[in-house]
Structures are given as structure tokens and as C-alpha cells.
Amino acid sequence: MEKRTILQEVINFYTNGNKASFAKKLGVSPQSINTWITRNTFDIDLIYAKCERVSAEFLLTGKGEMLRQAATELDMNNNVRQLNNEDYKEKYFEVLEENRVLHNKYEALLEQKQKKALPDVPAVSLLTNPKSNTVVGVDI
Secondary structure (H helix, E strand, O other): OOHHHHHHHHHHHHHOOOHHHHHHHHOOOHHHHHHHHHHOOOOHHHHHHHOOOEOHHHHHHOOOOOEOOOHHHHHHHHHHHOOOOHHHHHHHHHHHHHHHHHHHHHHHHHHHHHHHOOOOOOOOEEEEEOOOOEEEEEEO
8 A cells, every 4th residue: 555545544534634634633734744645655653653543554554454452442352351260250240230230220310301301411321342242331
């Protein structure tokens, strides 16, 4: 993949294709971005430093995923894989069930709010493990 194509994909992802916004994010002039595209090059160190989670492999080769998996996601996935001890598995499923109960209570509160105009209840969503499709937490 050409460097200009890699750069354009990164610009599209981080700033919805807005070169001026991307330049501002990097701390360079918009002309620099246009020059990089014209010359089929870019400052890989700067982009890697300023663009959260961008993959070095993607910047260097254009191959693989553009974004690295977050360390917390990796830790969580590794922890789930290492749950071989029955006590840990049991505790894990207890916590999942507690999360489901809390979510159901939250949904009931939202329903009551709509019926009785209760004070605002913040929005939350369940965090699921995409591989096992199980609930792993609640995002507020």
C-alpha cells in the first residue's frame, strides 16, 4: 500500500477526512499534509505519537489492523482465558449475573422515569466480550 493511501486512511479515521483538523491534531500546517500526500510520504514518528492506538505495523506497511487493541482489552481477554480454576470461574459468573441484575434495575428506573418523570438517570451500556458475547461490565 502506498504511503499516501495509508495517510489518507489515517486522516479519514481520526478526523473524518478533514486534512486541516488532522494537521492541527499533529501540530503541523495543512500544507505539510498536502506535501506528504503529494510526495507519497509522511512523518511516521509524529503520527504514531499523536494518533492514539494507531498500529506501527499499519503505518510502516499498510498491512494489518489500523488500530492496536487497547492494553485493557488485551488484559481482560487474557484474564478470561486464564480462568481455569473453578473458584475464579464461579466468581466471574456471579459478577456477570450481578451486572445483569443491575442493568435490569437500571432499565426499570428508566421506565419509571418515563412514566413518572423521575430525575435524570445517566445512560449506561453493557460491555460485552465480542468473542464469547458475554457481559463483562457496565459503561456509564
